[in-house]
Amino acid sequence: MDLDEARLLKNQLGGYAAELLAARPRAAAATPSATGVALGLAPRGDGRFDVAVRYRLGTPTARMVARRLQAEAGPVVDVRRTGRVRPLALAGPRPPVVTAQAAGETGRARPLRPGVSIAHHAVSAGTLGGFVTLDGSAVVHALSNYHVLVGSPAAQRGDAVLQPGPADGGRLPADRVGELAAFVPLAPGRTALVDAALARLDDGVEVDATYPVGELAGTAPAEGADEVAKVGRTTGVTSGRVTAIELDGVVVGYGEELGELAFDNQIEVEGAAAAPFSRGGDSGSVVYRPADRTAIGLLFAGSESGGENGLGLTYLNPIVEVLTALGATLV
Incomplete structure (x- = not known):
């Protein structure tokens, strides 16, 4: 068809x-x-x-x-x-994948760069996806997920954000890099489109917006069986293939405070060969097409089983929808 x-x-x-x-x-x-x-x-x-x-x-x-x-x-x-789909970072003292088993960057990284550990001060650890500016402003913000930079409905704008995340040893005040500045709310009983949030970086915090393929050339919708890649806190650089687009009704279990939330218009990715595309702690990664260095999605959830290789499926918010919802432009 x-x-x-x-x-x-x-x-x-x-x-x-x-x-x-x-x-x-x-x-x-x-x-x-x-x-x-x-x-x-x-x-x-x-x-x-x-x-x-x-x-x-x-x-x-x-x-x-x-x-x-x-x-x-x-x-x-x-x-x-599919297996049980969960957000790939959790609140609390333990990360979804412990620091010692992570292949990505879990330590302190200055300047900040895509793929490193980051989180709200009360969340375990997720991934810094990239950097954005808000419409009408030149101030740089870090992009990740709601459940990485917010974590709980009790969180407030102005809360401290740490790099690395607390589960990777981040502590106040030494590892503070910014504060929670903007997010798209998630609420029980309401269909969601994106799991996204921004941290306004503190003055003097330097950034390097380079990905493993270099600087990204822009954003685009997923078009079909795109070959994609990402760099994340847990699995580092991985590659995969888009296996579904415009996926409605993806149910993600967020735990006691938010329960199960349904997401519409999502992108599904399967890992290449005999490797998973993502694991716990990779939430917040920007997923891009290496062929044209174009961002297509923001990684937020996944399962540890399912897919042709049996190693799980990963779900992304379309990056265009994320940036539109936040009023932001990818740097």
């Missing part, structure tokens, strides 16, 4: 899935992860698309819906099971 045909079929199958759930009252009243099936577009590599259907292993209702959708539409439906 071409792009427009795939979008039309995706919408039709979304309506059919809603009908299936409405016919099962107990399922319709359950949690998003128990009933939800994510629907998107799966690039085939030849410029055409299938409909991507994703459901979590161990959820019978979601498995039933996925199978019915495949039976309804036939071979143009790409069905995959």
Whole structure:
């Protein structure tokens, strides 16, 4: 199918899935992860698309819906099971992947650069994705996720941000590099589009906006089976391939304070060969196409199982949506 045909079929199958759930009252009243099936577009590599259907292993209702959708539409439906999807940084004293096992930069880094450990003073550790300026201002801000730079609904603008993050040894006041300045709120019961936040850097904090491929040339939407890369706090530089775009209904478990949140219009990436694309602590990484040095997404969540190589799937917010929501421009 071409792009427009795939979008039309995706919408039709979304309506059919809603009908299936409405016919099962107990399922319709359950949690998003128990009933939800994510629907998107799966690039085939030849410029055409299938409909991507994703459901979590161990959820019978979601498995039933996925199978019915495949039976309804036939071979143009790409069905995959995922593991439990979580944000890839957590609040608290322990990181998702301990410092000693991380391949990326977990130590103190000056000047600041993409891929290093960073976090709110009460969050474990995530990744500094890059640098932005806000519309109408030349002041440089660090870009990462809400759950890296905010972490909790109790956090406030002006809270200290540390590099490295607390789980990697960052402490106040020596490792303070800035303060929480802006974020897109996340709230239970509301479908989200981005998990994103900014830290205003303190005066005198120097930055180096160079990635492993050099300076980025700009931003763009994911177009299909893009070959992509990122540099993150935990797994360092990794490569992968976009396996779905415009994915609606991705359910991410944020723990007790926020619960399970559903995200629309997300990008799915699978790691290349026999390696995962991301692990806990890589949240906040900017994902780019090495071929043209163009940023396409902000990494925020993933699973440790699922995908063709069985090593998990990674989810990104489209970078254009992130920057628009924050009123920012990537440096």
